[in-house]
């Protein structure tokens with residue numbers, strides 16, 4: 688672990704172009720449930736009832752109530768040390784791109800700016816007719832928000848069976864293809880196309896570093912794997928990379 692941490696820190700300090708892909712695990716220590724692990728949302732709720740276009744067509748109130756419930760959890764949560772460490776990489780490594788599957792807004796709240804939210808934003812709504820998009824302000828909102836034209840709005844989230852926003856995909860693809868270091872943090876890496884970004888980077892010769900308490904389908908491809916919590920591992924790597932001289936290993 689010690690040698691691996693020094694090596695990863697050296698890669699971080701020396702990389703010309705760094706990209707990270709994060710998933711629900713990065714927010715686990717902020718108290719936001721993941722999807723598939725112990726206590727994961729998809730173990731309690733059926734995605735088919737809540738996170739598909741047909742679920743929304745069938746019962747928009749139920750879907751909105753579920754998203755309001757999750758918004759409440761996200762609004763009450765605070766960014767953790769992993770979010771802060773990623774924001775610090777951006778400060779120190781110009782051009783760092785952070786691709787996240789998370790919709791909780793915690794990366795932005797931690798200070799990350801070059802952020803690609805490929806699955807949407809739980810605090811935004813989008814009109815199902817005209818596409819108008821706006822921020823939700825919270826408790827005063829009606830159950831089903833409407834656009835200025837009076838049409839029904841839906842959560843601005845990518846649901847199962849939907850394609851990702853084109854500009855987000857293009858940006859994530861471009862960054863991945865030119866990365867020389869790619870960090871994969873807190874994702875089960877089974878939801879595509881998000882899980883393809885590290886593969887694109889690896890294919891183009893990037894080094895792959897994984898941080899996850901569990902193995903994932905990407906583990907065999909990783910140049911280094913840290914089996915641990917993001918909020919413990921990432922600050923350690925970033926500290927070593929950017930605060931102190933990194934020892935040879």
Ligand code: OAD
Pocket residue numbers: 709710711712713715716721722723724727788789806844845846847872873874875876877878898899900901903915916917918
């Ligand atoms: P998952 O719930 O599938 O996976 C969470 C991952 O985080 C698992 O691999 C855990 O081992 C890991 N993990 C748990 N605690 C951790 C910690 N403290 N530090 C680091 N890792 C930890 O979540 P995602 O991979 O994000 O899509 O799921 C991908 C997509 O599937 C989500 O964006 C969501 C879901 O359906 C949409 O909502 C569109």
